[in-house]
Amino acid sequence: MMEGLQRQLQRDRGLTVSTLPDKGRCLFTTRDFSPGEIILSEEPYVSVPNKSSAESRCDWCFTSSNIKRCSSCHVVWYCGSRCQKSDWKLHRLECQLLSQLEKNRIRSLTPSIRLMVKLYLKKKLQDEKVIPTTVMDNYSLVKNLVSHISEVGENQLVLYAQMASLVNIILQWPNLNIKEIAENFSKLACNAHTVCDSELIPLGTGLYPVVSIINHSCYPNSVLVFEGRMATVRAMQHIPKGSEVLISYIETAGSTLTRQKALKEQYFFTCSCPRCIKLGQKDDIEESAVIEGYRCKNHTCDGFLLRDPESKGLICQRCGLVRGIEEILKIAGEEKAMSEKASAALSSGHTSEALDMYLMVEKLQVKLCHSGSIKLMRTREILLKILMEMQDWKKALTYCRLTIPVYERVYPNIHPLRGLQYYTCGKLNWLLGHTEEAIKSLTQAVDVLRITHGTTTPFMKELLGKLEEARAEASFKLSSMDDE
Ligand SMILES: C[S@@+](CC[C@H](N)C(=O)[O-])C[C@H]1O[C@@H](n2cnc3c(N)ncnc32)[C@H](O)[C@@H]1O
Numbered sequence: 001m002m003e004g005l006q007r008q009l010q011r012d013r014g015l016t017v018s019t020l021p022d023k024g025r026c027l028f029t030t031r032d033f034s035p036g037e038i039i040l041s042e043e044p045y046v047s048v049p050n051k052s053s054a055e056s057r058c059d060w061c062f063t064s065s066n067i068k069r070c071s072s073c074h075v076v077w078y079c080g081s082r083c084q085k086s087d088w089k090l091h092r093l094e095c096q097l098l099s100q101l102e103k104n105r106i107r108s109l110t111p112s113i114r115l116m117v118k119l120y121l122k123k124k125l126q127d128e129k130v131i132p133t134t135v136m137d138n139y140s141l142v143k144n145l146v147s148h149i150s151e152v153g154e155n156q157l158v159l160y161a162q163m164a165s166l167v168n169i170i171l172q173w174p175n176l177n178i179k180e181i182a183e184n185f186s187k188l189a190c191n192a193h194t195v196c197d198s199e200l201i202p203l204g205t206g207l208y209p210v211v212s213i214i215n216h217s218c219y220p221n222s223v224l225v226f227e228g229r230m231a232t233v234r235a236m237q238h239i240p241k242g243s244e245v246l247i248s249y250i251e252t253a254g255s256t257l258t259r260q261k262a263l264k265e266q267y268f269f270t271c272s273c274p275r276c277i278k279l280g281q282k283d284d285i286e287e288s289a290v291i292e293g294y295r296c297k298n299h300t301c302d303g304f305l306l307r308d309p310e311s312k313g314l315i316c317q318r319c320g321l322v323r324g325i326e327e328i329l330k331i332a333g334e335e336k337a338m339s340e341k342a343s344a345a346l347s348s349g350h351t352s353e354a355l356d357m358y359l360m361v362e363k364l365q366v367k368l369c370h371s372g373s374i375k376l377m378r379t380r381e382i383l384l385k386i387l388m389e390m391q392d393w394k395k396a397l398t399y400c401r402l403t404i405p406v407y408e409r410v411y412p413n414i415h416p417l418r419g420l421q422y423y424t425c426g427k428l429n430w431l432l433g434h435t436e437e438a439i440k441s442l443t444q445a446v447d448v449l450r451i452t453h454g455t456t457t458p459f460m461k462e463l464l465g466k467l468e469e470a471r472a473e474a475s476f477k478l479s480s481m482d483d484e
Helices: 002-013 081-100 103-107 111-127 139-143 154-171 178-191 256-267 282-292 325-347 351-368 374-389 393-410 416-431 435-452 458-483
Strands: 015-020 024-029 038-042 046-049 193-196 202-207 222-227 230-235 305-307 313-316 322-324
Touching: 002 015, 046 111, 081 111, 081 154, 111 139, 111 154, 111 178, 111 202, 154 178, 178 202, 178 256, 193 222, 256 282, 282 305, 282 374, 282 393, 313 325, 322 325, 325 351, 325 374, 351 374, 374 393, 374 416, 393 416, 416 435, 416 458, 435 458
Parallel strands: none
Antiparallel strands: 015 024, 038 230, 046 202, 193 202, 222 230, 305 313, 313 322
16 A cells, blocks of 8 residues: 555656655655645545534534534534535445434534544445555555554543543443544644644544644744645745655744744654754744744843843843833732633633723733744734724724734744734735735735645635726726726
């Protein structure tokens, strides 16, 4: 199977699988790739939508529109007969199992448990040749995934063992190996991908064993996006022949320490990408102080603070003013308490209370954090979302504009989140009738998103349509001015 995969990747894609001593398997290019070009597309081996009390999703394509519950198991939803048919061979077995479960068990079913049950059902159906196997779609690819089981902590192991025994109860197969199921949970933790829509809203989880060969970099040359349930890896820059294809597994906006911690905890490795090797160097320390540190006490100064070895405070690197730790901790405490209240208000649907609370959080964070702070940017993003929900386009645009300089600082020129933020800015300007500004932001969005998302998806067609509309409006305005 592995030779078959190698041959297909080489012939159809210009790719090859190699092994590096410090990384394990890796994907390399055997030809040049240009920015925006698809490197790899893959359907999931298995996938499952997220569980949300507010919104169910089609088990096959993840849409939440026009969905109906399966009339037999009452657990799984489909948007129509096409998706139901595509999933039928597997769901037929799953449906019988789910129908036998007690109500309490059904309620406690998590997406991970369902994903694991589906994994075993798919393997069984492929073993019995009910579902065909292909070089890109077979269980041996799952077998080859890394699990890091020997590095998993005691508490996590107990959790995996409990989850494995639940899978065993659901499947009721003789001779099921609980240890193997637990190890497969560990594989899912470092190999499964969150399936997102074009705006990067999470919809579910999928296992894409070929995409899982791709290693991580905090400065990646490629990006993983989803078109429905299909995973697509695109080149974000020119990738010469003989390069390793690298995507990012994590939110790359954080400081080197934050990124390394996240990678170690979930993926058990220490990243040595061009950004991570700078750990502890002057530039890296200063960047962390801006994006995760505190602001100068003097509000007219935009300096960042570093620990002052002589005093018990932090010293501004621009004006030299010392800021005491006690004062920082006091505001930080108030900010934490208010953030918790605000988040609780938002998740219980009290939108206008949440808005007031987040405005207070923002005030405290402005006192506390540097203007380049990621934390402050996240609060402003929440305010932007709330204000958009309330259709207060004017204030929403103010917040969107405030986030842009931080996006431009923490994300590279071509990054999907940066493109999406320009898109939001463009839409808001358009709604407010600021045609010229809308054209500028929508053009910036297109420049980024045509590389990360391609140009042919409905999402991109909508964006390109909006830009065209804004340009037509601008030239109409111009020609009516000429007439006057
Ligand atoms: C999704 S898998 C990637 C493929 C993997 N190398 C393999 O052999 O199957 C994730 C695992 O790959 C390894 N890995 C990924 N990126 C790495 C990197 N930049 N440096 C070292 N190891 C890395 C880690 O062991 C991580 O848990």
